[in-house]
């Protein structure tokens with residue numbers, strides 16, 4: 001039986017005599033074999049196609065004078081089949097600031113190599129996000145704490161992996177969402193009763209943080225957001241629902 005191969009051959013299997021014996025002659029066993037062999041997973045010897053699709057993220061950090069431009073290009077495996085898979089293939093970082101050029105080049109080369117190795121590459125997000133700058137981090141819009149520029153690169157990769165469906169946000173269940181809404185309402189009601197003047201003055205001065213969490217909210221250890229407030233003597237996060245009292 002002749003099979004026309006329309007794609008580049010990236011791997012093959014030799015059909016052994018026992019496979020032929022096992023195959024039911026009535027069902028079309030041969031095409032099934034071919035289909036299975038065609039599903040390509042990411043591995044070191046997948047060649048770079050001429051064209052890759054990608055995204056560029058602009059990163060502004062108070063630690064850097066100039067913006068960083070992070071480009072992540074993806075390879076689409078098994079395009080047009082039910083096994084279509086979009087995976088990061090390479091990463092480049094560009095900036096006017098040349099001071100950190102060496103380690104940026106080293107980092108991007110290693111990250112690209114990890115992407116091309118295949119397997120689960122999402123672990124690098126947590127590795128990078130856990131890097132702390134000894135000079136201290138900074139807050140992003142939305143009150144999210146960024147412990148270093150490396151962590152920021154990790155956050156960009158995470159965002160990209162979410163965009164291409166490689167990482168999924170854990171679904172917050174309805175009960176947790178309701179709990180946070182209740183806590184927030186209670187906190188706001190208590191605050192309104194106590195000191196309308198203070199919060200009005202605070203908002204006039206622009207002290208309510210970007211994400212709309214109360215002024216004076218501190219950093220939540222669970223979600224890295226400035227949304228931790230004191231309620232009934234207990235530190236409670238109005239973003240993720242974390243509570244120090246369990």
Ligand SMILES: [Zn+2]
Nearest residue numbers: 220223237240
């Ligand atoms: Zn939180």
